Amino acid sequence: MSKQDKLEELKKAVKSYPDFPKPGIIFWDLFSILSNPSASTLLKEILIDTAKTICPPVEVVVGLDARGFLLGPLISLELNIPFVPIRKKGKLPGKVQSYKYELEYGEATVEIQEESIKAGQIVLVVDDLLATGGTLGAACELVKKLGGTVSKCLVVMELPALNGRKKIPADVISLMEF
Numbered sequence: 001m002s003k004q005d006k007l008e009e010l011k012k013a014v015k016s017y018p019d020f021p022k023p024g025i026i027f028w029d030l031f032s033i034l035s036n037p038s039a040s041t042l043l044k045e046i047l048i049d050t051a052k053t054i055c056p057p058v059e060v061v062v063g064l065d066a067r068g069f070l071l072g073p074l075i076s077l078e079l080n081i082p083f084v085p086i087r088k089k090g091k092l093p094g095k096v097q098s099y100k101y102e103l104e105y106g107e108a109t110v111e112i113q114e115e116s117i118k119a120g121q122i123v124l125v126v127d128d129l130l131a132t133g134g135t136l137g138a139a140c141e142l143v144k145k146l147g148g149t150v151s152k153c154l155v156v157m158e159l160p161a162l163n164g165r166k167k168i169p170a171d172v173i174s175l176m177e178f
Contacts, residue, residue, distance in 0.1 A: 003049070006042045011176050013039035014157070028157050028178050030067050030128040043156065047071060048078045050173060051124055054152050058124040060084055060117055064139055065091070065110070067128035071156070075126060084116040086139045097145045101138040110135065112142045119147030130155040130174060133164030140169050 001009075015032035019025065033039045051058060058081060063072025065087045076083035089098060089109035096111040117123060123143045130136055130153070140150045150170040158164070158174035165172050 003046065006046055007175060010039055010042055028129060030156060034070065044074050046175060047075055047154065050154060051075045051079060054124060056122050056151065058151060059121045060123045060148065062086055062123055062125045062139060062143060064127040064135055068126045071128065072126045084112065086110050086112050086142060097142055099138045099142045101134050103134055104132060110138050110142065112146065114146065117143060117146040117148040121148045122151045123148045125150055125153045128156050130158040130164045130172060131162050133167030137167035137169065
């Protein structure tokens, strides 16, 4: 099965929920893929194959709270490299670096453990969805604060109408657009 065929199968497996979490929003659900073993297997294959083609080779995978925690370890284990979480404020122990960013409805803060990325390491940032770009952009800034270099951001789904890519200071690979 070609990559394009796999992506078409994945797209069919994605469920959407209108007016969630509030009226006017369409929620595109990664869990509908993960609850389908054959679609989940296809997603894993595509994520790993994509990560293997990134040059220079990735040295650390960063996953965003919370769905990036499901995707990032699949890649890092296959590539035999570290997985590092970026979490919402107050959820990580030890010394952390924080980054506050604007949301369409307020502010949010994300954090990363200070010693999780070494200066000069090549980083892949992974999440399920690129919408407005706030969280993914904040993750890139945190990696930069620690001296790492974001080579690529890899997302399963993108909502291009929201122009989130404009906030991302790295190349974005999106598997599907809605």
